[in-house]
Every structure is written in C-alpha cells, then in structure tokens.
Amino acid sequence: MEPLERLEKLLDGEQFEKIKSIDNPELHAFLAEWIEWLEPDRVFVCTDSPEDEAYVKWKALYYGEEKMLEMPNHTVHYDNYYDQARDKANTAILTPGGKPLPYLNTKDREEGLKEIRELMKGIMKGKELFVCFFVLGPRNSIFTIPAVQLTDSAYVAHSEFILYRKGYEEFKRLGRSARFFRFVHSEGELDERKTSKNLDKRRVYIDLEDETVYSVNTQYGGNTIGLKKPAFRLTIARAVNEGWLSEHMFLMRVNGPHGRKTYFTGAYPSMCGKTSTAMISWENIVGDDLTFILPVNGVARGANVEKGVFGIIQGVNPEDDPIIWEILHSPVEIIFSNVLVKDGKPYWNDMGVPIPDEGENHSGKWWKGKKDAEGNEIPPSHKNARFTVSLEHFPNADLEALESPCGVEVGGMIFGGRDADTWPPVREAFNWRHGVITMGAALESETTAATLGKEGVRAFNPMAILDFMSVHLGDYIRNYLDFEKRVKKTPKIFAVNYFLRENGKWLNHKLDKGVWLKWMELRVHGDVDAIETPIGYIPKYEDLARLFREVLNKEYTREDYEMQFKIRVPELLAKIDRIEGIYRKLDNVPEELFQILEEERRRLLEAREKYGDYISPFALEGV
Ligand SMILES: Nc1nc2c(ncn2[C@@H]2O[C@H](COP(=O)(O)OP(=O)(O)O)[C@@H](O)[C@H]2O)c(=O)[nH]1
Ligand SMILES: C=C(OP(=O)(O)O)C(=O)O
Numbered sequence: 001m002e003p004l005e006r007l008e009k010l011l012d013g014e015q016f017e018k019i020k021s022i023d024n025p026e027l028h029a030f031l032a033e034w035i036e037w038l039e040p041d042r043v044f045v046c047t048d049s050p051e052d053e054a055y056v057k058w059k060a061l062y063y064g065e066e067k068m069l070e071m072p073n074h075t076v077h078y079d080n081y082y083d084q085a086r087d088k089a090n091t092a093i094l095t096p097g098g099k100p101l102p103y104l105n106t107k108d109r110e111e112g113l114k115e116i117r118e119l120m121k122g123i124m125k126g127k128e129l130f131v132c133f134f135v136l137g138p139r140n141s142i143f144t145i146p147a148v149q150l151t152d153s154a155y156v157a158h159s160e161f162i163l164y165r166k167g168y169e170e171f172k173r174l175g176r177s178a179r180f181f182r183f184v185h186s187e188g189e190l191d192e193r194k195t196s197k198n199l200d201k202r203r204v205y206i207d208l209e210d211e212t213v214y215s216v217n218t219q220y221g222g223n224t225i226g227l228k229k230p231a232f233r234l235t236i237a238r239a240v241n242e243g244w245l246s247e248h249m250f251l252m253r254v255n256g257p258h259g260r261k262t263y264f265t266g267a268y269p270s271m272c273g274k275t276s277t278a279m280i281s282w283e284n285i286v287g288d289d290l291t292f293i294l295p296v297n298g299v300a301r302g303a304n305v306e307k308g309v310f311g312i313i314q315g316v317n318p319e320d321d322p323i324i325w326e327i328l329h330s331p332v333e334i335i336f337s338n339v340l341v342k343d344g345k346p347y348w349n350d351m352g353v354p355i356p357d358e359g360e361n362h363s364g365k366w367w368k369g370k371k372d373a374e375g376n377e378i379p380p381s382h383k384n385a386r387f388t389v390s391l392e393h394f395p396n397a398d399l400e401a402l403e404s405p406c407g408v409e410v411g412g413m414i415f416g417g418r419d420a421d422t423w424p425p426v427r428e429a430f431n432w433r434h435g436v437i438t439m440g441a442a443l444e445s446e447t448t449a450a451t452l453g454k455e456g457v458r459a460f461n462p463m464a465i466l467d468f469m470s471v472h473l474g475d476y477i478r479n480y481l482d483f484e485k486r487v488k489k490t491p492k493i494f495a496v497n498y499f500l501r502e503n504g505k506w507l508n509h510k511l512d513k514g515v516w517l518k519w520m521e522l523r524v525h526g527d528v529d530a531i532e533t534p535i536g537y538i539p540k541y542e543d544l545a546r547l548f549r550e551v552l553n554k555e556y557t558r559e560d561y562e563m564q565f566k567i568r569v570p571e572l573l574a575k576i577d578r579i580e581g582i583y584r585k586l587d588n589v590p591e592e593l594f595q596i597l598e599e600e601r602r603r604l605l606e607a608r609e610k611y612g613d614y615i616s617p618f619a620l621e622g623v
C-alpha cells in the first residue's frame, strides 16, 4: 500500500488532511513507517496555527508532564532524578560497521537501528503522538533546515514551540525539495510523577545517513528536544561536507562607541557561560547556544539556529542577571524544569533571595537535608535545572538580527572553558589559524553537571563541541582552517577564561566578562593597542582600567590585572604537551596543527628564558 493510503488509515480525517497538504512522498513514507511501528492510540499533527500550539500546551498539562504555577503562563516540568543531564554513555553515532571515530561513541549502524527499533516497537500504545514541523535558522533563508519531530511527550513538543520557528508552512512551500531532518522520540513508560522510568533503556542514536535522530526512555531536554543537541550532530556533519560552520556558540551584539554594532559568537562547553555572556544586560542577545556561520559573498555571516533560550537557572539572581530575573517574574510563557516549587512559586539554588526549606523538586517531596539513595544531600533545585522561554520576551534581544535572512556579519569569535590555572581572562589570536588551533582545537574545560558523570575533571573539548562531534575531528578542524579561504576577511578570534582560581577563590567577578567584551569589540576595529605575548595579544592595563570604570563603575587595580593576566608558562607548556599528545594519537590531523602548536611552544620557551616561569604583563609591555 502507498504511504498516503496507510496514513489515511492511521490518522483521523482532520489530521490526515494536514499531512496530505504537504507534497512530499519521502515524508509520507517516514511517517507511515514510524506511526505503524510506534503504535500510538492517537496522532496529532501540528500546523503553524495558534490553535495547534495551544493544543500541545494543554496536553502537557492534561497528561501531567507539566504543572501550572501561580504566575499565568508559567509551568513546571520534572525529569527523573537520574535523568537530569545528557547521557553521553548511551548516545552514539551510527556508522557503517561501527567504524570508530576519535573521541566519539560509535555503533554499527545496522545494529544500532535494530536495537532502537526494538526498544521503540509499540512504545506509544495508549499514548498520543505529536507530529511537529519546525525549521532550524530563520525561515526561508540561506540558513533554513526543515525538521519533523515525532514525540509522545507534549513537554518536548511544547519546548520546541518556544525554542524554534514553526515549519509546517515551510514544508508545504518546499514540497518535494525539502532536505529535512527527522527526530523520533519516546519518553517511554512513565512513573507516577510522569517521569521516564526505564532509564536503563535510555538511548540517543544518531543516524547521519538518513539525517535522523532517535531518542528513547528519557525526557531531559538535552537528550530529547530534537532540534537542539540531537540536531546539532546532524548539522556538524552537513557543515563539514558543505564547507560552512555549525557551532556550539552564542551570537550577540556588542555595542561599541558611537552606536557601532559588532556581532560576536562564543563557544564554551555546556554550563561554562554561553547564556550568561549573551545575556549581559547592556549588550544584545541574538542566540545563546547554537550558531550557523556561512560564507556569504566573502563575508562570514552568522544566524541563531533557535529563537528561544533553554537556560541554566542556578545562580540567576537580580543583581547579576537583572533581565532574566525580570522575565522569570513576569507572566510570559515559561517552562521551569527541575526547580523547587512551594505554593505555586519556583525557587532555585543561589537565587540571591531566601528560599523555602521544603516543597517539591526533582526528587519529589523535598525538605532541607534530604538525602538521595547514594547518601548525597539533595539541593533545592538541580544544578542543571533550566528555564525555557522565547527570545521575543527579552527587552535586550536583537530581533532584527534574529530574523535576518542573511544573518549578521561576525566580527569576532570567542572560545572559552572552565580553566582554573592556565589561560588569562581574555586574549586575541595572532590570526585565524593561530586562533583556530591554539584557542579552538586546544580547548579544555572542567566537566559540569550538564552531562551525567563526575564533575570538575579537566577534559579535552575542542571548540566546546566534543559531546556533539559527529565527524572525524581531523576533518572538522581542516574545515575550520579552510574557512579562511572562503571569506575575504576572517572574524578575529579570541579566547576567554572566566574561571581562573587562586587558593580556591575566583579571580574574577561574574560581570567582568562585560569588560572583556568591550575590549574585544575595540580590538575588532583596531581602536586600542594590545600587548604581544607568546600566546597572543592581551589588553593593556590602562584600557581595562578605563573600561572597568565605564562599564562596571569599578576600580581595577594593577595588582588584580597582574595576577589575572600573568603568563603562566609552566601551565601553558604542559597544556601544549597534553594537546599535542592527544592529536598525535589520531590519524588524519592537519599537519599545520602541529606546526602552530610547535611555534607557540617555542615562543613560550624563549619567553621563559628571558623572564622566568610567570611573566608579568608589565614586563612584556613595549617590548
Ligand atoms: N564563577 C563564574 N561562574 C559563572 C560565570 N559565568 C557563568 N557562570 C556560571 O556558570 C554556569 C553556567 O552558565 P551558563 O551561561 O548558563 O552556561 P551555558 O550552558 O554555556 O549557557 C551558571 O551556573 C553560571 O552562574 C563567571 O563569569 N564566573
Ligand atoms: C541543553 C544543553 O545546552 P547548554 O548547557 O550548552 O546550554 C545541554 O548541554 O544539555
């Protein structure tokens, strides 16, 4: 039987008409196959109408996956206590014959597909399946990638309505020409708290060949929201094949002197400051997580893949995050996840105001001092608790840039991670290749609660992308280096480190990043000088002192500057050894990478001869 005929049998009349209106046999075949396989009781097809969106939101409440909070339009969702982060161990890229790729978890494609199909057979019995259409990037633009999501979680579908542009009309417009992504998700059996129960059967499998991601027995957004991290693996592969960049980066506007607008992207691993940087209240956010960068007429142009924020809520407080704070306390549509709720109000760790010592949280009924089965004390909210909200509600969102079909010109690209002892707070690369290799490809960061497993361990994380890498690292880096040939002028590359520590204390305040941003903006336009060091250009004290006064109204002492910006030669050399060691073990790494690392090593050794292990920036000034 033809797919459309099968669909006619599977769907009720109204839903079938919605699918029939899209002229795409490949889509029809995919839907018929999976609806037959998943065996849902009901299927709802979402068009772009407000009624269909409202239906999904209502179903999230009806099925108990979300609960209403006191503030209108606010809801709370809980994930299972052991399903609070991305599950790297059970996430795999499917490759023919399970061909290994460095640092990636791969699995034989046939075997993986067989396993996931078995796990999903009839999994939606008694449930409703939502078929949703969205696009990555602005609609009808050079960035657009259409995607169809199948899920039995109204929470996942609801999250996607907040985070992505609707795509039903786009599918209709594109018809047979749509090269679309597919996401098949089932939360599986739920417990009485409506959280996924069979976590031992949790799997996220990425099939690059069919551009399809399967996700089962999990609800945590990082595993389930198809267009977010699942899609990211697919876009990285497409980008490397086609010669553009798909990155784990925020996109923001930094406001320079005399109304100058300069756009920056920034790649930091999960929980290392993307959202907090893009949300600096006096600048303007375009995106906080995923950016596509395309060469357009010789210019690197960036666009946000999404239109909303799935942000970490821990630590959001009225002083440091005035805008998010305001939004979280206003009646715009928000899903809170894994926070503490008492009398219909949400609370979270380190929110800067007193919070109740009992209520409901990700562990169920909670009281202060409650311990989990492993004997760990349970905090009020999970470290990776989140808020989901559309960017349209942010007074500091640059909505014009967000919707621009040609994106915005990228002036600077920033790399950063959790690094206690090696990199200075900010520095600029000598050039594109120096930045790509010594800042991007050499990125390391301490692990965080965004993935299951031990926290605080220094880990190799090139371009903050390792968790999502879907191609050979060597090919990925080569594509990055080659990007230089596709544009007339490359963006400037910078590296930041917000997490320097000395004797267990942070060397910087959370808002200092606002100063680094202003300095980088000036450097993109050559407005200030800088000090040349073995590892790139760093700011001069005078410029930072002025910016600290202007931006934060703070005095910045020479002592603080010296402590933060000293060149830590032993740590930097040890890092080069580690990074070189990692890449030496791989095949297919561009030879240039080793040359560039070697040059950096030589500069550091020469500087050590002259100035010793720890070099004051003042010693290098004017050299
Ligand atoms: N010490 C310190 N913590 C920070 C800084 N910026 C962000 N954080 C914390 O890092 C965590 C993750 O930040 P977020 O911006 O949400 O990371 P994302 O996952 O990359 O978007 C939050 O708990 C923040 O409070 C900073 O400059 N210093
Ligand atoms: C959704 C995630 O994104 P991030 O922490 O980068 O904001 C995640 O890592 O699971």
Ligand SMILES: [Mn+2]
Pocket (backbone or CB within 6 Å): 271, 274, 275, 288, 289, 310, 311, 312
């Ligand atoms: Mn984030």
